[in-house]
Amino acid sequence: MAEIKAGLEGVVVGQQDISFINGEVGELIYRGYHIDELAPSASFEEIVFLLWHGKLPTKQELDALKERLASCRALNDSQMKFLKSIPHYARPMSVCRTGVSQIALYDTSYQTLEVYERGTNLARADNILSQAPTIIAAFSRLRRGFKPIPPREDLDHAANFLWMLNGKDPSPEAVRAFDLYLVLTAEHGFNASTFSCRVTASTWANIYASVVSGIGTLSGHSHGGAVQAVMNQFMEIGNIDNVEPWFNGCLETKKRIMGIGHRVYKTLDPRAPHLRAKVQELSKLSDNRKWYDIAIKLEELASKNEYFQERKLYPNVDFYSAPLLYMLGLEPDMYSPMFALSRIAGWCAHIMGQYENNRLIRPRAEYIGPKGLKWTPMEERGNFGADTTL
Ligand SMILES: CC(C)(COP(=O)(O)OP(=O)(O)OC[C@H]1O[C@@H](n2cnc3c(N)ncnc32)[C@H](O)[C@@H]1OP(=O)(O)O)[C@@H](O)C(=O)NCCC(=O)NCCS
Incomplete structure (x- = not known):
């Protein structure tokens, strides 16, 4: 009998050269660069280039990527009409999932949709990465009763998102904080959502379908x-004096504490200190230490x-x-979509990697049910009322 690892814990299912995680020492490496090396200086666009192309961009390459991404941001009339038709109580994560799925409908290279040529997929990845923030920002404004704000081509990815959300120029500190968040959450090995993207891509489903699986x-x-659960928990705690009674x-x-524990990291997550320092910085700037102190x-x-x-x-x-996203003025149910906006970079890198060396991912499970049962005609199955749990 095969050894079964619950939750596939510790199971190595393939090879990849996109990121490396050492959970024992708390190390995360993107394409050879330690996260500590990237966090202080890299922009999200540089990380996108690094993940998709395996090297840091030259100035020209970065400018070209930024230009391409900026040119893909706007939504068409049908997309806007759809967003306006969504009830205000819809979950932003559902809007993100459905909105990204919808991008595929307007792919003008539709006749080649089943072609897995790298150039085509890079263009599709540009589209998904650029339009997902526009979709989320527009929905956020619509549900707050405001008009969506069109994207600006003169702003970088992080700044443009904050602009579309609030309709005012974001402060450099807010842009840097959001950019750092995007940099740190862009990629993370064979985590559950990336694995999901790869499983979908392994059937030769297209990049849109694969990203939707990830979301x-x-x-x-x-x-x-x-x-989102972490912020709800901090709000439930409410003040510094309540942390200890709440913890006890x-x-x-x-009850599990949200934001604590990890399948791979058996020490502090290497992204946490960078985010912690940024939250401290934002707390000082805004003169509001409450969430930092509670955390x-x-x-x-x-x-x-x-x-x-x-x-x-x-x-x-x-x-x-x-707390970082809270201090940027985002509502808690927008946090998971923020994670998606950033992780699209890593997902697309993995999906393209999967196509390059593809074999259908199709594991097996041990069957533990009965065998050899005989068909029972309906009239012989008894009449004990419906089992409402089915
Ligand atoms: C991330 C997570 C799902 C990892 O799960 P996992 O690797 O399957 O680990 P398990 O669920 O088997 O937990 C192992 C043990 O630690 C405990 N544990 C794990 N996370 C815990 C938490 N956040 N609070 C309290 N106890 C926790 C479990 O109860 C279990 O204890 P036991 O051995 O006495 O049964 C888990 O740590 C968790 O639920 N964390 C909170 C949610 C969260 O922050 N998710 C985001 C992950 S980036």
Whole structure:
């Protein structure tokens, strides 16, 4: 009988050269560059180029990428009409998933949609990466009762998103904070959503379908859905004096603390210190330390607690992403879409990588159900009423 690893933990299912994670020491490397090397200087567009092409861009290459991305941002009338038809109570993550799926409908290279040529997929990746922020920003404004703001071609990716969200020039500090968030969350090995993208791509489904699979997988709270849950948890705690009683309550009721723990990292997530420092910086600038203080206190309590120590549970990327996005003025249910906007970069790199060396991903599971049952005619199945749990 085959050995079964629940949740595929520790199972190596392929090779890739996009990113490397060492969960024991807390190391994350994009295409050979340690995240600590990239975080202080890289822009999101540079990371996109690095992930898609395997090297840092020259100035000319970066300018060309920025120009291409900026030129793909605008939505067509049908897309805008669709966004206006969405009820205000829709979840932004559902809008993100459906809106990205919709981009495929207007691909003018439709006749070659089933062609997996790299140039075609790079153009499609540009489209997805550029239009997803426009979709999310437009929906955010519509549900707040405002008109969507068209994208600007003179702004970089992070600045343009904040512009479309608020209709005013974002501060350089806000742009840098959001850009840093995008840089740090752009790629992360064979995580659940990336694996999902690869499974879909392995059937030779197109890049749009593959990214949509990734968005669906990202939405759950064991993955990208946690970032919203983290902020809700900080709001529930409410003030610094309540952190300890709240933490003790979690221990008593065995409630999981969101933003803590990771399948791979058995130490502090290497993205967390960069985000923590940025939250501290934003807190000073805005003269509001509340969320930073709550997060720091909670991290400290968890780090000193035996339960968390024994299980090697430390803050993950979501723990400080939540207050960072909050301080940029985003509502908590927008956080998972923010994760998607950034991870599209990594997903597309993996999907293109999958096409280049493809074999259908098709694992097996051990069957533990019955065999040899005989068909029972309807009149012999009894009449005990419907099982409403089915
Ligand atoms: C990320 C996560 C899903 C990883 O899950 P996993 O690798 O399957 O680990 P498990 O669920 O098997 O947890 C291992 C042990 O740690 C405990 N644990 C894991 N995360 C915990 C948390 N956030 N709070 C309290 N206990 C936690 C589990 O209860 C389990 O304890 P046990 O051995 O006594 O049963 C998990 O840590 C989690 O749910 N974290 C909170 C949600 C979150 O932040 N998700 C974003 C991830 S980037």
